[in-house]
Amino acid sequence: MNSNQPLNAAVIMTHLKNGIWLLGIPSGVFGITNRTMVSFADGYLSALDLAQLFIASFLFITWLSCKPEESFNSVNSSQQSKGNSDHSQGFLCPGKARMYELQAYHTVSQEYILPFSSMCQIYHLLNLSHLETIHAFSLNNLKVIQVTHFQPTAVGGIIKFQTTLDSPLNILRIWRLPIVEVILTLHAPYTVELCIPAYNDKKIIVIFNVVPISNKEHQLLIDIYTDLKWPKPLLQILLHMASCLTLFEDLPYLYKLSQRNLSCLLNLNRVSNHETMRLFKRFVELYGSTMESLQPTDS
């Protein structure tokens, strides 16, 4: 837990900076509105009034452009600058390269501190069948038809699987075709990418970074990228809502997983051989024996 103090401090600082910046927006709007009303109160706009309005507007635009960095970037750059030797940072690096590659398409960032072991999160992310059961509401009864491809890599693996939307009234049809091939990639033990095709070769890519905090707590960073040509504010609202809803659905499932013995999840002989669990099995092959010892201890 002590090894994560720099991370926690960076997260608090990020929240603080964002909070101060957000407070400045209504203050700026109030200041400009007030100045405008005062200027026009006598029905005459003097050169001094104009100058004051110009200065207030300039300061407000400057404030808007000083938005603090996105939390994920600031947290990780903070970790890097301090040369943090935490093992989780090393695991984040391969994923960071992918995120850098997708940077131009970045649309939404979310971060959560969740009261479950990071292992529960990883198990959940790599278990394809939970898309059908746990997310039956948000994904509107999506079905995993079959796994079409699996490729182990040196540090993880790639699994491709076909999914279908059963109902013709499925709301997800605004994003995608009835049957599409979804790709799930394990970039590193704590970095998972979900690639969902949309219409006209467009994609929605979600990158999950899991940062262990303690045996009973982890940080979940969700970054969503898309090349859909929709107005960005609309996309941001929709993707934020979708991400919140799926997380809300996941909470009871994560709690259930947290009640299980960690060694059961990491025991290669006990991992299901079902095709929907192949990527998790690859995770256990690579990291199962060491993961338990790498979990930060409570102290």
Ligand SMILES: [Fe+2]
């Ligand atoms: Fe989920």
